[in-house]
Amino acid sequence: MSFNAERRWVNHYAGPETPVITISEQFSKFEGGKIELVKDNESGLAVLKINHPERRNALSGSMMVDLWNAVNTLEDWKAGKGIILHSVGETFCSGGDLNTVRQISNPDDGYKMATLMHNTLTRLHQLPLISVALIQGKALGGGAELATSCDFRLFTEKGEIGFVQGRMGVVTGWGGGTRLVQLLGQHRALELLLTSRQISASEAVVMGLANGITKSVELPEAVEEAKQWLQAKLKHAPEVVHALKQIVATARAVPYEESLQNERQVFAMLWGGDANKKALEQNIKHK
Numbered sequence: 001m002s003f004n005a006e007r008r009w010v011n012h013y014a015g016p017e018t019p020v021i022t023i024s025e026q027f028s029k030f031e032g033g034k035i036e037l038v039k040d041n042e043s044g045l046a047v048l049k050i051n052h053p054e055r056r057n058a059l060s061g062s063m064m065v066d067l068w069n070a071v072n073t074l075e076d077w078k079a080g081k082g083i084i085l086h087s088v089g090e091t092f093c094s095g096g097d098l099n100t101v102r103q104i105s106n107p108d109d110g111y112k113m114a115t116l117m118h119n120t121l122t123r124l125h126q127l128p129l130i131s132v133a134l135i136q137g138k139a140l141g142g143g144a145e146l147a148t149s150c151d152f153r154l155f156t157e158k159g160e161i162g163f164v165q166g167r168m169g170v171v172t173g174w175g176g177g178t179r180l181v182q183l184l185g186q187h188r189a190l191e192l193l194l195t196s197r198q199i200s201a202s203e204a205v206v207m208g209l210a211n212g213i214t215k216s217v218e219l220p221e222a223v224e225e226a227k228q229w230l231q232a233k234l235k236h237a238p239e240v241v242h243a244l245k246q247i248v249a250t251a252r253a254v255p256y257e258e259s260l261q262n263e264r265q266v267f268a269m270l271w272g273g274d275a276n277k278k279a280l281e282q283n284i285k286h287k
């Protein structure tokens with residue numbers, strides 16, 4: 001008898017699949033707030049700003065589409081090396097905009113939102129750019145899931161994160177459950193999901209959900225700190241940064257042998273390349 005736990009007792013949606021482009025057209029009508037993308041070709045850093053303070057930076061439908069469009073743009077940004085995701089005010093992101101949520105409160109539309117956000121956040125997570133989420137306040141529900149779609153998370157002392165979906169009578173809807181298990185392992189992930197408890201910046205560091213705490217509590221200074229923290233990790237040639245992220249993103253998504261095959265193919269294309277030849281000519285001593 002095949003062990004079929006994942007399908008026992010839990011209902012699974014079996015309705016239609018809708019193209020993401022169609023979903024984006026439908027969700028654009030749920031207006032409110034915006035997500036702004038600014039790219040700096042000189043520094044190679046992009047800033048993604050969540051701007052909906054009157055709703056504690058909750059993501060409306062149109063903001064989900066803003067984010068989808070921003071990722072589409074970033075996928076073509078060859079000069080890019082890093083991304084800083086931050087918001088405005090004292091809350092990082094309070095999740096899905098409940099005004100949008102209440103208008104799509106049915107399985108078909110819920111599956112469409114999940115499809116749009118899974119597509120968007122998976123591609124954000126897999127970009128060949130190094131991404132950092134700056135959590136200056138509460139990251140709740142979808143906001144917590146958004147934070148897991150970046151490579152790193154920096155908190156200010158006031159940063160908190162809470163997977164409150166269970167208290168809302170649902171599970172993670174933006175792919176955060178899968179990424180949380182990859183980040184923390186099944187036990188810590190399950191504990192945070194089951195309790196919906198909000199953890200502080202210091203506990204997030206201990207758990208491995210935060211990669212550091214900024215000295216600054218004020219947002220503008222904390223953003224600058226996050227940029228410097230990220231820039232310090234982007235010293236290699238752009239093609240090397242892109243390749244290193246690609247092999248790590250692949251390794252967390254595919255089986256071992258497939259990941260090794262990818263790594264061999266990426267390695268071979270850099271071996272004897274411009275950056276490699278330049279390093280060999282410099283006779284570098286790694287003291």
Ligand SMILES: CC[C@H](C(=O)O)C(=O)SCCNC(=O)CCNC(=O)[C@H](O)C(C)(C)COP(=O)(O)OP(=O)(O)OC[C@H]1O[C@@H](n2cnc3c(N)ncnc32)[C@H](O)[C@@H]1OP(=O)(O)O
Pocket residue numbers: 054055056058091094095096097098099101138140141142143164165168170171172173174
């Ligand atoms: C997959 C997505 C996932 C799901 O669908 O399950 C979700 O993310 S659902 C949303 C989960 N998030 C929440 O339930 C957060 C609810 N909000 C709060 O807990 C608080 O507002 C908080 C802690 C974020 C901020 O508290 P604070 O005291 O600073 O502010 P207020 O509560 O007075 O709120 C100010 C203003 O913002 C509106 N607001 C806050 N959160 C949302 C939201 N998620 N969607 C829409 N609007 C939100 C709140 O209603 C107030 O507006 P007002 O017109 O004054 O009532």
